[in-house]
Amino acid sequence: MPRLICAGLVFAFCSGLLSGCAAPLSASADVSTSVLPQIIAHRGGTGDAPENTLEAIRLAVAHHADAMWLTVQLSKDGVPVLYRPADLSALTDAKGPVSARAAVELARVNAGWSFHQADAQGADAYPYRGRPVGIPTLREALRVIPASMPVILDMKALPAELQTRAVAQVLSEENAWSRVTLYSTEAEYQRSFAAYPQAKIFESRDATRTRLVRVLLQQGCVDAPAEHASAAFELHRTVTVVEKFTLGEGRSEVNATLWTPSTVACFRQRPDVHVVAIAVNNADDYRAAACLGIDAVLSDSPAKMTAIRVGISLPLRCGAEAESRVD
Template sequence: MTPWPYPRWIAHRGAGKLAPENTLAAFRLGAAHGYRMFECDVKLSADSVPFLMHDATLQRTTNGTGTGGDKSWGDLSQLDAGSWHSRAFAGEPLASLENAARFCLHNGHLLNIEIKPTPGVERRTGEVVAQHAQRLWAGATVPPLLTSFQPAALAGARDTAPGLPRGLLLDTLRADWLDAALQLGCVAIVCNHALWNAATVAQAQAAGLRTLSYTVNDEWAAERLVALGTDGIITDRVDLFAPAG
């Protein structure tokens, strides 16, 4: 296998559920708990600015309404993305990928960018996110890891920035799971932690792929994955798991 520059422990959406997800406040809190790699979701604004958000719509995690991908970054940047979580984070803005990149690069942190397209713009999102990531991390020792559930998004990223590492996200192990990852030129499989067992880990490793899991919040699950020899654990419980462990 090629060398793996990423730590085992990755903070989900910045700091799990302890701060408003996918914001710089979450990144700062995750870092305060000792994490040095973060996972985040990235989609495109109407004017093609990559920004951090999980849902297609704005209502759950901001004071906005409608589809995020239909709004300009100028409008999105004015939204409150913290009050929904708690009063302590009121006024926290949405983060652009550029904001997140600068935070990580200046502080020596690493990033797993989940390409999370608004439905209908899967390939375009992969292309634009990869283009920005390649620019933002130019010259960096360790690039971001680009992942997605959407093969079209990963294909767009591959064709735009083939040098950036990619991982296929899976919530089920379909019949062609391994072939799909290899055809997309992936270096990793990132799947629901329950899908890993001795056989699936051995298959992935024999194909030269790294094995990562989401979202691992229980000690028994983490212990099982460590015993299986997997490479990465994405967790909400930044307050429970010591990332050096």
């Protein structure tokens, strides 16, 4: 008899392939909520302006985002700057890694080169090719963002130690530790920032994923997050299920839902655990996140999502009838 092993996100089977899995996003009972999730501007609002730029940050603030999520790498001269991909060619009019250029050079790169949106006729337009926006430093961004707005810094690039020290220096000099929480898909950053007692750090993605897997495969709520912890993971994610045979393997792509009543309940075992659902970009998912009691959602377009939030009448119904609503 073949043994089933899922590479990566094994809980894909709970997305309807096995009976007895966790409940769907909203319970069938006719319940309601009057609390809506905060909206975090993903990379400053990558759907509204070139990501991780001061332009995006200013627009996100104007669109009433509740918090800012920014991506950090180090320049050649050791300055924390805001940029996500491994190579400049992915988004800008330049080439090569961020670490190959000094911060002053990166400021002259057009970070809006690849940003496009539909024009009045519905065709793709590149509005920032004629008005360039540079790659900003973390320090510049912190000075533009209102002091009352929480900031999440997503650490990219390895090794972690050099970037950790550089970011810590900026946060200390800008008196910003209290409003910043640190995130990374690399556990090395959780270890390196642990040396700073004032640092607020999301738990590792591996820890969050493993707990979701165990709950969705009905293995119980093991090692619930400590009180005051923060955790983030996608609301939905396409995953690969791998079935191992004696002489080979089979693979299937599955669209999985990760945050459910059961998984959220596990993360809520201890007080003041902050849960963020990543990639929430439409009204149905936002309402589902609200009904689950999610604290905040990470969204590409603060302009779109805040409009959706304003349009929701409270209390929000979370039963089966509410699920069938379409905007």
